[in-house]
Amino acid sequence: MNVAFFLLPKENVITLKPNNTMRQALERMERHGYTAVPLVDDGGKYAGTITEGDLLWKMKNSPDLRFGDTHRIFLHEVPKRRNVDPVRIDAVMDDLIKLAKTQNFVPVIDDMDVFIGIIRRSDIIEYCYGKMTPKAVFANSDKFDGIG
Template sequence: MKTASFLFPKDKVAFIRSSSSMKEAMEQLEQHYYTALPIVDEAGKYVGTLSEGDLLWTLKNKPGVSFDNMDEIPVSTIKKHIRNECVSIDAYMEDMLAKAADQNFVPVVDDKQIFLGIIRRKDIIAYYMNNITD
């Protein structure tokens, strides 16, 4: 089955722009109760994932960074510790299980790498549970 059937579309997904600040990222994570966010560049392409841990490590290890100046730190300068691999909108759900083991979500892109949305781990697991028990 194609992943398009399980797509949680971009307009319903919290994501951040690569030009966003560290403070904006933290606010998005807090508002949506997420532990990680897809990062999209100004052209709309998926460029990576930012996690809570990335923000914490930046606060701890980057000299001069504090809660007071997080609005001055672009997300693009933060070292990322995870890489959620993206898949094409034409990918098959049968190929998602390995990704779900390591990722909370799988970013979905078109043939030009434009971010379309995500497939959530819970939807991948539900798909496999339904197919195993049927």
């Protein structure tokens, strides 16, 4: 199955730019209830993902940084504690599942590394559950006689 089936297009995804500030990221995350947001540069290319944890660690490791000063710190200055790897639009399901095990969403890029959207882990789980459930219910049914 092609991963495009699961794609939430970039028009429907909240993103930030590397030159946005920590304060803008915190406000956007709070407003939308997200813990991570993809970064997209001015050329539309995927530039990583910023997480709440990245922002918290930046605050912890910058003793002089106060919340009121977060408008002065750009996201490209915030170290990322882990890479949130993207997949290409022509990736296969196995590639997607490997990344979704450790990421809430998987960014999707085209052949030019341009960000085209995300695939949410919850959508992948829901799809897989739907594929497994009918077989599991049927196989465990008391009425299953092995014929069919």
